[in-house]
Amino acid sequence: QRIAVILAAIALTGFIYVFTHYTRTGLAFRAIAQDERTALTFGMDSDHIAALSMGFGSALAAAAAVVVLPLGTIAVEGGYDVLLNALAVCIVGGLGSTVGILVASVLIGYAQTITANYLEPHWMMLVSLIAIAIVLCIKPSGIFGHQKELEERI
Template sequence: MFQGTLIYGFVNSVTLALIALGFNLTFGISGVANFAYGALYILAAYTAWILLTWLKINYFLSIVLAVIFTSFIGGLIYRFILLRVRGMPISEVIASFGIGLAILEFFRFLGFVGSEYTLPVFIDGSVSLGGTYIDVQRLLIVGIGIALVIFLWLFTHYTKTGLAFRGMAQEERTALILGINSDKMATLSLAFGSGLAGVAAITILPLGQVAIEGGYSALLNALAVCIVGGLGSTVGVLVAAVLIGFAQTFTATYIGSHWMMIVSLVAILVILIFKPSGLFGKQKELEERI
């Protein structure tokens, strides 16, 4: 059972990292805490389901279109709403949370409730890893998660847009002096982050069901990982995902499943008390306060 816990703990860690990457990327570049993130995660899944089930479009094309659509919506949210309140953190949070609520509850209003909202797994079946059975889809989550991290590193180090993202993340005013359009980059960061939420959704949700409540838990998980790791730090996200992922799985196995959900909340609490900027956070002013 210990071996199984290690394997499932690792998968859980990658799942958490996958969920948090998009939220972290947007915050790291534009400084916007996108509280509509969970809703965009679910939007991508419902879009894929609609394309696949109602419009009978090929599954992989549906996935691509759903991710593009979610990115587009993310960009629109910044361009038409968040741009107006940028630089006012509380307003950003309220506005984005409100948009998220509206998206999720709109799906409920439209009747997207029930057991038929499921996405097919990419490859069916399970394999044995040293006697522990695990579905192929979980292995794909691990593969896609690792591939995404490598892609993001390459993108931000070797492409013009990626370098502009890093410039924005390091010092927005200096980036402006160098001719980087900060509004355009912020829009792109929202679109990019939303697209990553979409990738996470269509990779993770085939293991379960597309449900409105999933949007709230995705946001909570993304927040927990980013706060513990340090908002805006990719290394922090990865380390926090591993810590929380293993802690959740070990808690569920050796203490009790009903304690699993509070692991991330306890982690947030502990980190806010002892190191409010997070394990790898760069907001030093937060630390100076304590």
């Protein structure tokens, strides 16, 4: 079961990368995210792209739920741990950096596993919060994020 989850995660990550880098819609997603005003001057419909993006994200969430469901139960109130981990991975890796997000997910996952093995399992979420705090203090753009792009967006 866990191997199937890992393979599905790798396949979904590859699909997202190919979709956002080699399809017209994926390039439109990236263009709107990077600079909406410039994308609008090129004739992109930001409302349409936003709706497609919402649908794409919902489809990914549904695919993740289907893959993870055999490992245990899914409840509405059970998503806070996943949300905190996803937020930590995005902040630590750097928004817009696929490699950074992959590296951050491995680092945070290993840190949480070590914490659960040598301390108590309920301290695992503290690892994510500490990682967020350290990265925001040292390099707010993330490990693989670009400071120049962050300054341009602000």
